[in-house]
Amino acid sequence: MRAVIPFPAENLSAVPDTVDIVVADATDNWSAEANDAELYVVSYRFAPRVVDVMAEMPRLQVVQTLTAGVDHIESAVPPGVTLCNATQVHHTATAELALGLMISAQRRLADLVRAQDAQVWDAQMSSSLADRKVLVVGAGNIGRAIEQRLAGFECQTTLVGRTRRPGVRSIDELAELLPAADVVVLIVPLTEQTRGMVDAEFLAAMPDDALLVNVSRGPVVVTDDLVAEAMSGRLRAALDVTDPEPLPAGHPLWTAPGVTITPHIGGASSAMWPRSYQLVSEQLRRAAAGEPLLNVVS
Secondary structure (H helix, E strand, C coil), X not given: CEEEECCCHHHCCCCCCCCEEEECCCCCCCCCHHHHXXXXXXXXXXXXXXXXXXXXXXXXXXXXXXXXXXXXXXXXXXXXXXXXXXXXXXXXXXXXXXXXXXXXXXXXXXXXXXXXHCCCCCCCCCCCCCCCXXXXXXXXXXXXXXXXXXXXHCCEEEEEECCCECCEEEHHXXXXXXXXXXXXXXXXXXXXXXXXXXXXXXXXXXXXXXXXXXXXXXXXXXXXXXXXXXXXXXXXXXXXXXXXXXXXXXXXXXXXXXXXXCCCCCCCCCCHHHHHHHHHHHHHHHHHHCCCCCCECX
């Protein structure tokens, strides 16, 4: 079996003898031998070429992303090819960022950085994360990692998933849950069901001065509806993802009061690569041994 990976092979813990490794990244160093691969590990870069190259791979059997979300590639995966994501790779870094965004917004850290730049001593009272009710919408690995990390912050956390089960409320219960939520964290995949889920009705159900944290995908939120709420000063937001993305200069989200924006860096930390190497190593072992693969999406 031939596998193409976008990073040096020495980072893998072990390579089965039956696996031929080709190191290639579709964005800058693709080769003819990479086209013959049966297992394709997609570059972490969001570029059209990393998707388009699959049409040039006649022997392709498995596509392994290094992202948790697969909305950028799923529709282009050829029929009969197995698609796997990297859900457990990003739960640590994304959960850290979600917590950081919450704390930053609650404790006014962005305002205080601006005050430091202006050499102003801004000692206003701020809101704590402690004693707040936090709604985590998305009960996958990352949602559970956020819930786990919130356990030490003395807040009341509710996890919401597609279906109700022990420890998880159903997404159908959001209308009941939103009015009591001080913080709403979004960590759902982008699907036809979640696209535009956070619209004017959803936002109107949140209480005054509540915080919306989006670490999922930008189109989960209807941007114009969020801008309207933020510009009115009724709701705050901390966004690692936006729609459109990258957010263009001059867009009203940049200057909306109470909005903090980071440039889609949820998984982009030093924690990502060791976990990526571990996942790819295990997938290669499983593929060579004919065992079921991890994280099969479709």
